[in-house]
Amino acid sequence: MTLVAPFEDLYRLAPCGLIVSTADGVIAEANDTIIAWLGTDRESFVGSKLADRLDPGSRLFYETRHAPVLALQGEVREVSLTMVRADGSSLAVLLNSTVRGDAGDVHTAIFDASERAEYERELLGARRIAEASEIRVRVLQASSSAFVSSTTEEQICGALLASATEAFSATATGVFLLDEEGEYILMAGAHPLDGLLPRSAPRASDAALIEEKTITVSVRDGDGPYTALVNGLRQRRLDSVSVIPLLRAGQPIGVLACFFARAQDFDSQFADLQAALSRQAAQAIVRVRLQRELERLALHDQLTGLANRKLLLETVEVAIERSVLTGRPLSVVFLDLDGFKGINDQLGHAVGDAVLEQVAARIRNGVRGEDAVGRYGGDEFVAVCEDADREAAASIADRIRELVAAPLDGIPPGYSVTASVGVAVYSPTEGPQPSNDELLSLADSAMYLAKSAGKDRVSFLAR
Amino acid sequence: MPTTPAVTDVLARNNVRELGNPAGRPVVFAHGFGCSQEVWRTVVPHFADDYRVILFDHVGAGGSDLSAYDRGKYDSLHGYADDILDILESLDLHDAVFVGHSVSTMMGVLASVTDPSRFGRLVLVGPSPRYVDDGDYFGGFSQADIDALLDSLDANYLGWSATMAPIIAGNPDRPEVGEELTGLFCATDPAIGRHFARVTFLSDNRADLPLVTVPTVVLQCSDDVIAPTAVGEYVRASIPGSTLVHLAATGHLPNLSSPDELAAVILANLP
Numbered sequence: 001m002t003l004v005a006p007f008e009d010l011y012r013l014a015p016c017g018l019i020v021s022t023a024d025g026v027i028a029e030a031n032d033t034i035i036a037w038l039g040t041d042r043e044s045f046v047g048s049k050l051a052d053r054l055d056p057g058s059r060l061f062y063e064t065r066h067a068p069v070l071a072l073q074g075e076v077r078e079v080s081l082t083m084v085r086a087d088g089s090s091l092a093v094l095l096n097s098t099v100r101g102d103a104g105d106v107h108t109a110i111f112d113a114s115e116r117a118e119y120e121r122e123l124l125g126a127r128r129i130a131e132a133s134e135i136r137v138r139v140l141q142a143s144s145s146a147f148v149s150s151t152t153e154e155q156i157c158g159a160l161l162a163s164a165t166e167a168f169s170a171t172a173t174g175v176f177l178l179d180e181e182g183e184y185i186l187m188a189g190a191h192p193l194d195g196l197l198p199r200s201a202p203r204a205s206d207a208a209l210i211e212e213k214t215i216t217v218s219v220r221d222g223d224g225p226y227t228a229l230v231n232g233l234r235q236r237r238l239d240s241v242s243v244i245p246l247l248r249a250g251q252p253i254g255v256l257a258c259f260f261a262r263a264q265d266f267d268s269q270f271a272d273l274q275a276a277l278s279r280q281a282a283q284a285i286v287r288v289r290l291q292r293e294l295e296r297l298a299l300h301d302q303l304t305g306l307a308n309r310k311l312l313l314e315t316v317e318v319a320i321e322r323s324v325l326t327g328r329p330l331s332v333v334f335l336d337l338d339g340f341k342g343i344n345d346q347l348g349h350a351v352g353d354a355v356l357e358q359v360a361a362r363i364r365n366g367v368r369g370e371d372a373v374g375r376y377g378g379d380e381f382v383a384v385c386e387d388a389d390r391e392a393a394a395s396i397a398d399r400i401r402e403l404v405a406a407p408l409d410g411i412p413p414g415y416s417v418t419a420s421v422g423v424a425v426y427s428p429t430e431g432p433q434p435s436n437d438e439l440l441s442l443a444d445s446a447m448y449l450a451k452s453a454g455k456d457r458v459s460f461l462a463r
Numbered sequence: 464m465p466t467t468p469a470v471t472d473v474l475a476r477n478n479v480r481e482l483g484n485p486a487g488r489p490v491v492f493a494h495g496f497g498c499s500q501e502v503w504r505t506v507v508p509h510f511a512d513d514y515r516v517i518l519f520d521h522v523g524a525g526g527s528d529l530s531a532y533d534r535g536k537y538d539s540l541h542g543y544a545d546d547i548l549d550i551l552e553s554l555d556l557h558d559a560v561f562v563g564h565s566v567s568t569m570m571g572v573l574a575s576v577t578d579p580s581r582f583g584r585l586v587l588v589g590p591s592p593r594y595v596d597d598g599d600y601f602g603g604f605s606q607a608d609i610d611a612l613l614d615s616l617d618a619n620y621l622g623w624s625a626t627m628a629p630i631i632a633g634n635p636d637r638p639e640v641g642e643e644l645t646g647l648f649c650a651t652d653p654a655i656g657r658h659f660a661r662v663t664f665l666s667d668n669r670a671d672l673p674l675v676t677v678p679t680v681v682l683q684c685s686d687d688v689i690a691p692t693a694v695g696e697y698v699r700a701s702i703p704g705s706t707l708v709h710l711a712a713t714g715h716l717p718n719l720s721s722p723d724e725l726a727a728v729i730l731a732n733l734p
Contacts, residue, residue: 024713024720051688051714056604057611060664061619063689063715064565065497071719072501080618117618124617169534169658171542237541237577261539262666 017093017110023103025049025067034110039086050108055082055090070106074099080117083110092117136273139167143277147284153177156288157187160256160281165189167273170258171238176205177246177254177285184254192259193232201228208245209252214274216242216266239263244274246282253282303353304360307374312382315372316436319386320426329427330386331393334443335363335400337379338418338455343411351410355417358408366400382440390425390460397421397458405456418456422446426463434463470553477546478526479554482507483516488583488733489556491517493547495565495589496663497651499525502564502718509726514560519550521567523655532655540566540666544573551581558583560733561677564718565589565689566663569671572702576674585679586729589690589715590698592668600669603691609664616657672701679705680732682717682725689715708732 011018017034021027027046035045038053051062058081070076075098083091094116097108146159157175164173172192176184184205186194197203202225208215217226218240219233233241240260246253256278264270299311307315316332323330337359344352356379363373363381372384383400385393404419424443426434434442442461449459473479480500490510492503500518510516520527521543536542547570551559559581563571568590575582594602595609651659679702683695692709699707708728712721 049686055611056608057613057615059688060604060608060612061615064495065616065619067714067716068498068502068719071716072498072504081615120618121614124614128617165535169538171535171538173535239539261541262662 016112017108019050019108019110021050021106021108023071023105025051025106028105037085037091037110037112038083053083055084058082070097070099071104080113080120082117132269135167136269136276139163139273140276140280142166144280147280150284151288151291153285153288154187156281156284160277161188163277164256164258167277168242168258168270170242171261172259174257174259175254175281176257178252187254191257192236192238193229196232196235197228202226204229204241204243205245205255205257208243208255209247212245212247212250214242214244214271216240218263220263233259237261242266242274244278246278246285248282248286253285256281301375304357304375306360306364306381307372309374309376312372312374312376312384313436313440315374315384316439319372319384320433320436320439322386323426324428324433326387327428328387329389329425330384330439331388331390331396331426332424332439332443333367333383333385333393333397333400333421334376334424334440334447335381335383335397335404335419335421336447336451337404338420338451339415340379340417343415343417347412347415354410355408359404359417359419362403362406363400366403367396371396376440382443389427390423390462393423393425394458394460397423401456401458420447420451420455421458422448422450423458423460424463425460431463439463473546473549473553476522476528476531477519477550478528479517479519479550481515481517481554483511483514485515487512487514488558488560489515489517489554490560490562491519491547491550491556493519493561493563493567493571494521494524495563495567496659501525502716505722506718506726509723509730517550517554517556517559521570521659522546523659524651529652529655532652534658537658538662540570540573540662540668543567543570544577547571547574548578548581556581560584560586560729562586562588562729563590565591565715566666568698569666569668572668572671572675575677576671579676582677584733585675585677586682586732587679587698588682588717588725589684589687589695590681591690591694592672592698592701593666594664594689595667597667600697601691601693603688603694604664609661612664613657613660616653616660669697669701672698673703675702675705681705681707682710682728683707684710684712684714684717686713687715706732 012032014031014033017037018031019027019034020029026049030045035042051059054062062081066076066079077096079095081093081095083093085091092113094111094113095108097106100107143159143163147156150156150159157177160175161173172190174189174191175187177187179185204215204217204226217224217229219230221230238259239262242258244256246255299308300306301308319330340355343355360375363383367373367383367385374382376382383396385396388396401419401421404417408417422443423446424439426439442463446459446461450457453459492500494500494502499520503518507516522531522537523529561571561582568587569592571585575585591602593600594604595606596602596604681695681699683692695707699705710717710724710728712724714720717725
């Protein structure tokens with residue numbers, strides 16, 4: 001028996017839709033299957049455009065992506081599209097198309113993918129959620145490890161910039177910290193509106209810090225308070241800026257500013273990530289500042305704020321090395337207060353402390369700007385004067401002596417202090433290199449000479 | 464201010480190709496969303512004798528340098544417009560004819576507003592300054608439609624990746640396709656494709672149109688759902704002194720469906 005292939009049946013009733021269309025996408029021929037699936041009739045289907053049978057999203061995809069690839073590549077496979085039935089309901093399909101012949105006719109096979117599409121939609125939804133949280137986790141992990149390993153504010157601001165750039169795709173991002181005068185200092189990134197905002201203009205960064213929330217300003221904000229900012233954005237071809245406060249326990253630290261060139265849809269995930277990043281960064285900055293403060297405390301005298309003995313020793317050591325390298329003389333001024341013990345014993349430690357604070361301030365006023373001053377112990381102070389020969393050191397020492405001897409505030413009549421000052425001068429061209437201890441004890445010895453010669457005077461010893 | 468990168472960097476970054484008559488007037492073709500400079504291949508021969516033809520790929524598309532894809536920069540059409548200016552400057556083009564298709568029309572508009580000095584003419588094929596309807600403005604799409612497109616892109620994620628495989632290399636019916644590795648040129652990284660779709664279809668450049676000073680002609684296909692005639696008319700009315708020419712071609716891709724007509728109309732509109 002010969003099997004006669006029922007070709008016509010196979011075509012007309014194939015378990016898939018079959019369509020021939022022109023290069024312009026006009027349907028020239030279609031089998032019964034697709035006409036039945038779409039609930040339409042041959043008269044209205046043939047002669048219409050395939051694109052007109054797609055839902056808007058699929059149509060956009062079809063026109064902008066599918067059609068050019070098909071035209072150039074000659075073939076596309078397994079394209080997932082949604083067709084619209086005559087009754088308006090959706091039909092999810094997979095579509096294979098091939099260009100045939102010189103006229104560029106397109107042969108298309110269409111497969112019902114309703115169930116698969118349903119499943120894929122769920123999968124897609126789940127994947128989007130997973131991707132969004134994956135990005136969030138990755139950004140936060142990267143930033144938190146960068147923050148932990150940072151030892152300076154600059155590093156933290158750099159890490160915040162990197163994370164914000166990855167997370168928000170902003171056209172420009174800037175990290176600003178407030179300095180002691182309340183000025184915003186750009187620490188990392190860019191400030192595209194630099195120089196465009198008058199100082200008197202209200203600042204979104206101030207509002208963000210005061211209101212403790214993100215402030216977003218866009219060029220579509222007509223009569224808002226930020227006219228200058230809006231004009232600046234326009235001038236720089238930007239659409240909007242999102243200013244995120246960096247706060248720690250309500251204390252303003254700075255802001256993160258993200259500038260966008262296109263209108264953004266700031267959703268809750270965006271806001272959550274912003275909040276988490278800025279919280280982490282603010283914490284890290286506070287930690288670094290505390291560390292710096294601890295370091296300062298470890299090397300400074302708490303009462304006077306001057307360098308302590310440890311820092312003085314380091315300073316003298318560095319100064320000796322520099323003196324050897326430059327060939328310039330170095331003078332160390334050592335002073336011990338005369339009459340301080342009486343004040344401390346008779347008027348009490350509080351008065352004694354006040355005297356030490358005043359003396360410290362006077363010594364600082366007596367030295368040159370670049371000289372280092374420290375409290376060596378008790379009522380002993382040291383000034384390290386680089387590039388100072390005996391003559392220069394003499395004028396510094398004398399100035400200090402005179403300043404110390406002036407009447408003190410808050411001290412009853414009859415009490416006064418003076419200074420016995422010893423100066424050790426090291427000239428690298430004349431003698432061997434001393435250690436820091438040696439130079440300091442030389443200055444100490446010179447101070448004893450001054451004390452034993454009658455106090456309130458200056459003595460010198462050269463190395 | 465952004466600094467201009469080195470010439471060789473620009474040419475490699477945007478996969479710039481030069482064809483045609485080196486002594487001719489420069490004509491720069493810019494491709495739209497979804498493909499690459501390949502969409503111009505049947506249009507270009509009409510210009511080869513008399514014009515210096517410059518083709519390029521937007522960063523993220525075709526043979527461009529994907530490592531140059533900076534999401535911040537390309538989060539708006541300004542980033543792409545700056546690249547176009549880089550190309551014009553790198554090749555030191557003057558009196559250039561800029562032919563933009565689809566979203567590239569707005570990149571050309573932005574570039575010409577930033578620096579009109581190198582442009583002689585803008586030819587905008589199927590322009591739309593905003594795809595999403597807004598009050599009285601008709602763009603043709605709703606926000607939900609754009610979201611649906613992004614869904615559609617995601618649903619075809621695997622298909623996009625597959626086009627990167629050299630499956631077309633051995634297509635006996637169309638050997639030229641394999642030779643030109645068209646599939647590779649149309650390949651797009653899915654993440655970049657998604658981002659570019661968002662930037663393309665959610666941009667609003669209506670306010671930039673009145674700033675155009677370069678002589679402009681709008682070419683409008685019939686039955687173009689992406690850039691309907693009403694939108695073409697809007698662009699014509701918004702760009703001072705511009706003209707609008709209706710093409711017999713239908714749909715959004717006259718460069719592929721009616722390259723001869725498109726080329727003839729462009730040439731007829733160049734003084």
